[in-house]
Amino acid sequence: MRRMGITAIYRKPRTSQWHPAHRIYPYLLRQLTITRPNSVWASDSTYVPMKRGFVYLCAILDWATRWV
Numbered sequence: 001m002r003r004m005g006i007t008a009i010y011r012k013p014r015t016s017q018w019h020p021a022h023r024i025y026p027y028l029l030r031q032l033t034i035t036r037p038n039s040v041w042a043s044d045s046t047y048v049p050m051k052r053g054f055v056y057l058c059a060i061l062d063w064a065t066r067w068v
Contacts, residue, residue: 037064040063042061044058
């Protein structure tokens with residue numbers, strides 16, 4: 001396929017392209033030193049496929065202690 005120049009037609013990821021009309025928000029934690037618990041939290045959610053369907057998983061993490 002490479003020799004003939006044939007490629008598959010599918011949508012490719014465009015994660016690194018930005019649009020000039022979109023706002024760029026500042027990273028507010030860049031200069032912050034996290035020294036005590038309960039000052040900075042992060043969250044993530046995903047779904048886990050199961051045998052019959054799926055379930056959602058949500059995790060909340062404390063950055064100072066790394067507790068979930």
